[in-house]
Amino acid sequence: MAREKPLFDRVALIGLGLIGSSLSHIMRREHLAGHIAGNARSQATRDKAVELGLVDSIHASPAEAVEGVDLVVLCVPVGACGPIAAEIETHLKPGAILTDVGSVKQAVIRDVGPHVPPGVHFMPGHPIAGTEHSGPESGFAELFTDRWCILTPLEGSDAAALEKLKQFWQACGSQVDIMDPNHHDKVLAITSHLPHLIAYNIVATAADVESVTESEVIKYSAGGFRDFTRLAASDPTMWRDVFLNNKEAVLEMLARFSEDLSALQRAIRWGDGQKLFDLFARSRAARRDIIEAGQETAKPDFGREH
Numbered sequence: 001m002a003r004e005k006p007l008f009d010r011v012a013l014i015g016l017g018l019i020g021s022s023l024s025h026i027m028r029r030e031h032l033a034g035h036i037a038g039n040a041r042s043q044a045t046r047d048k049a050v051e052l053g054l055v056d057s058i059h060a061s062p063a064e065a066v067e068g069v070d071l072v073v074l075c076v077p078v079g080a081c082g083p084i085a086a087e088i089e090t091h092l093k094p095g096a097i098l099t100d101v102g103s104v105k106q107a108v109i110r111d112v113g114p115h116v117p118p119g120v121h122f123m124p125g126h127p128i129a130g131t132e133h134s135g136p137e138s139g140f141a142e143l144f145t146d147r148w149c150i151l152t153p154l155e156g157s158d159a160a161a162l163e164k165l166k167q168f169w170q171a172c173g174s175q176v177d178i179m180d181p182n183h184h185d186k187v188l189a190i191t192s193h194l195p196h197l198i199a200y201n202i203v204a205t206a207a208d209v210e211s212v213t214e215s216e217v218i219k220y221s222a223g224g225f226r227d228f229t230r231l232a233a234s235d236p237t238m239w240r241d242v243f244l245n246n247k248e249a250v251l252e253m254l255a256r257f258s259e260d261l262s263a264l265q266r267a268i269r270w271g272d273g274q275k276l277f278d279l280f281a282r283s284r285a286a287r288r289d290i291i292e293a294g295q296e297t298a299k300p301d302f303g304r305e306h
Helices: 018-030 043-051 078-091 106-115 159-171 181-208 214-219 225-232 236-245 247-269 273-292
Strands: 008-014 033-039 057-059 071-074 097-100 125-127 148-151 175-178
Touching (some): 033 043, 071 078, 078 236, 097 125, 097 159, 125 159, 148 159, 181 225, 247 273
Parallel strands (some): 008 033, 008 071, 071 097
Antiparallel strands (some): 125 148
């Protein structure tokens, strides 16, 4: 049943890549915004957003886009949030909600917080949804369906504003959790940041192995290498900013991973088959748990269409 009145009269999407364009699609479908104002850094992206009907108005600067807006969503790399917040600070409407979609929360709070004027509700957020694709053409309304969105409100945040933002993400199809920012960054370091770091490194290592040709790596990639390349195809600017802004948590998890990898190395060297079997069985069980939780599909070949 269609919503009679939009949840927000005006919404500004600062950044129109995968997340921003997907938010536009779902807001259109669920009638969550009366007017969608968009901003993107490049003229080409702004033109494409208009062509695709992602926005009702397009703006060359973030400051113009947020004028009179009830909800501002920063859909940009983590490192860009602070400078944009400084630019829009004096243009934010009293009572507006300001949120983001970055996978690091303490850095966003550090960089954006000083530029939030009195009366504006700053509610950092992170929808845990994505693909390896980017750009305004990559978005789709179902991106957030049955995925989690974590909100990390600051102490003393307005309860009504938090509830409204929670309703927004639920209307986008997400389940919502409330979490401490520091805990969020540690959780994401192991579930997202470290896997991407490993994927980038494995792809780089394969490119540097002198005894194996590049054509062989590509030809036989279905042996497992292919699945790492999907993660390694993600936006390099976004991931550069993630690692620079969540370095403590990532380094902590990387140290733990290195210790476990050394133990695995010893098991292989000394022929400890039981240790290897126990590790692989435990990891296989984790895969089943993820599928049962609805965060992955059990379809063959990871659900890829052929």
